Amino acid sequence: MTQFTNPALATRYPFAKVGLPAPSFKLKSTKNMETLEEYVSLEDYRGKWLVFFFWPFDFTFVCPTEIIAFSDAYKEFQDLDCEIVGASVDSVFTHKAWTQTSRDQGGIGAVNYPMVSDFSKETAHAYGILDDETGAAHRGLFIIDPEGILRYQVVTDMNVGRSVDETLRILQALQAGGLCPANWRPGQKTLG
Numbered sequence: 001m002t003q004f005t006n007p008a009l010a011t012r013y014p015f016a017k018v019g020l021p022a023p024s025f026k027l028k029s030t031k032n033m034e035t036l037e038e039y040v041s042l043e044d045y046r047g048k049w050l051v052f053f054f055w056p057f058d059f060t061f062v063c064p065t066e067i068i069a070f071s072d073a074y075k076e077f078q079d080l081d082c083e084i085v086g087a088s089v090d091s092v093f094t095h096k097a098w099t100q101t102s103r104d105q106g107g108i109g110a111v112n113y114p115m116v117s118d119f120s121k122e123t124a125h126a127y128g129i130l131d132d133e134t135g136a137a138h139r140g141l142f143i144i145d146p147e148g149i150l151r152y153q154v155v156t157d158m159n160v161g162r163s164v165d166e167t168l169r170i171l172q173a174l175q176a177g178g179l180c181p182a183n184w185r186p187g188q189k190t191l192g
Helices: 007-012 065-070 074-079 093-098 122-126 162-176
Strands: 026-028 038-039 049-054 082-088 115-117 139-144 151-156
Touching: 026 115, 049 162, 065 082, 065 093, 065 162, 074 082, 074 162, 082 093, 093 115, 093 122, 139 162
Parallel strands: 049 082, 082 115
Antiparallel strands: 026 038, 049 139, 139 151
16 A cells, blocks of 8 residues: 555555655565565665566566566666666566566566566556556556655556666666756756
8 A cells, every 4th residue: 555654645645656755565576586475565675766667467578678678777777776676467476487488489588676566456556557447557667766755757658668778867867966957967967
């Protein structure tokens, strides 16, 4: 369930909202591929930045391109004191099977960050991205700061993949601590 420090906000904002505490979650993950019993929670990432992103379903077409791209860039995110957690409404068993299927056969291979199962769909609902008609999560991406405050969110159509480079740019802009104009890049001056 969504948890806010000010209970009155929970009534006004039943879903994730930039500038407010990110909805808490505790989900089974692929952190331990042997048991698939290890949970990942938002609280595990306190003190670090977090990119938390959803894709609709495993074993689909656009999703693997994003998951692999974020995995390939994982070190760049870690260098910015940021972790990544990926989520779908599929089970951890499906995630494991997908990682154990070769890329040329529709799999994704090993992934450098945990994938979590939102099988109950409660987290996708709390983040406001659950498609009630299909039961899938839309492509939602959330950047959460070290104090657990949601600082950025973007939701795209299920047919459009997200840009890892843009996610890195946004993360760096948020970390810059100033007013970042359009197309701002690390190393450029902020507006204040």
